[in-house]
Amino acid sequence: MKALVFHGQEVVRYESGLDDPQIWDEGDVIVRVLRAGICGSDLHQFHGREPVADGTIPGHEFVGEIVEVGSAVRSFSIGQRVFSPFTTCCGKCFFCQNGLSARCNHHYCFGYQPPVGVDDGGKGIQGAQAELLRVPQAETTLVSLPSDLSIETALLLGDNFTTGFFCADSAEIRREGITVVIGCGAVGLSAICAAKYLGAEQIIAVDRVASRRQRAASLGAKSVSPEEALECVQKYAARTGQNGADSVLEAVGHPQAQRLAFELVRPGGVISAVGMHTSEHFSFSPLEAYDNNVQYKAGRCPVRSYLDRLVPEVLEGRLHVPVEKIVTHNGVALRDGPQAYEQFSQRMDDCVKVLLDPTLGSSTLK
Ligand SMILES: [Zn+2]
Ligand SMILES: [Zn+2]
Incomplete structure (x- = not known):
């Protein structure tokens, strides 16, 4: 598959021929990414303020379509569109049960691989700025995308808006x-x-x-x-x-x-x-x-805990997600990702929010 890959401080590359992610656990799904956001916190890694391993695929904001499900996954099926918080959660531990899903005892962090010598307790997994993504704990992490919720709105609900x-x-x-x-x-x-x-x-x-x-x-x-x-x-x-x-x-x-x-x-x-x-x-x-x-x-926002409350408010029109004010660069091809990182980190071209579209092959940026 193709993805963006971090190689040390301020080096992000567009690469092809990477291994496709596989189902590792019966609770996993594989998602084909339809949009992936570049987030301000990706810049901490990009600039080396929060170092990550060479070879990390960044990205923790995504909307996608399920292409493979683990044997224990019941709520989701192939072809379904889903969105996600930026960390996974088990749905069962004290924190998941008490509205603090971001501190789930068993969570994984998308787009983070610890650098050599750092023990993250196995929390890090590859990120969403890629064609395909493995999502652990899919049942309790992912949310089905309602037909009247736009991809952009759902993506922002997965992190920045919430x-x-x-x-x-x-x-x-x-x-x-x-x-x-x-x-x-x-x-x-x-x-x-x-x-x-x-x-x-x-x-x-x-x-x-x-x-x-x-x-x-x-x-x-x-x-x-x-x-x-x-x-x-x-x-x-x-x-x-x-x-x-x-x-x-x-x-x-x-x-x-x-x-x-x-x-x-x-x-x-x-x-x-x-x-x-x-x-x-x-x-x-x-x-x-x-x-x-x-x-x-x-602290880190417990997105999954909030989504049960916010999605109905958005769908019923009581709460507005101002996609048009936030998303300045939508549908950017993965191959333009390195340039998008540059624009976002330098705040060039009034860049507030970039949404990558990994389904696009050719270049989209001028
Ligand atoms: Zn983020
Ligand atoms: Zn939990």
Whole structure:
């Protein structure tokens, strides 16, 4: 098969003639990938902040069609279209049973193979930026794609949109309070929609990139640069007799974003962080946290746990997934993947979200 393959820091190649994935366990299925997203967290691996083994196929966001099923798989059959959270889950352990599927005791991570000498406990499996993908724990991980849900919507529900929703949902949003969203990429834009759905009336969105601020503004947020954010929050707060932001949704995963969140949140307010931080320390001290009664919530979104709640909300029109604001590069051929990584990591061509289409043979990028 063909796939994108990581070969050390900032080297991703399009390769053909790779071995097709096989069924290893009776609970596996093999999926033919129809779309695979390139995610901000793939860039951590690409840039070497989260090293992976040479030969890793990246990608943990996908929609596909089942082409082979293990002998124990009952709920899915060949030809069925499915989408997926970015980690698998067993459906039975304490975490799966209590809404934290991302911390399943038996989960696997798509698109991660540990580098030599690192023991990941066998969690890593190959990723979705490929023609074919093996999905373990298929029964309890995959979701059947409803006919009236678009492939793009389903793909975003598998990671970015649901992560943005989780970020907002964890932030104890108050209707009349001040909600700040830091980072207006795919997750931040999703968090704005989720904050509105959860009742937030005053949303301030923060991003360095002007075109991303425009996207946030078109979703109903007041949009400012990081340098303008503190003054903007203070202005809002003065108008309504408040003391700062009640909820800060941090969707960047960088120390500066974390520090800004701390500067903006009021004493007793909530910082909800879903950006994957790779720095070793907090950018505020334990004493600063104490002095401001900060509540800090962080972590990987339990996508599978959320999908049972979000899919009906989306299908029934109460919750909008703004595919048109998020997906800037749709249907990119795998062979153009290396160029797409470059565009996404450099934010060239207003690149917010790339969806690869591994079924395409010839080049699609100019
Ligand atoms: Zn992702
Ligand atoms: Zn589990």
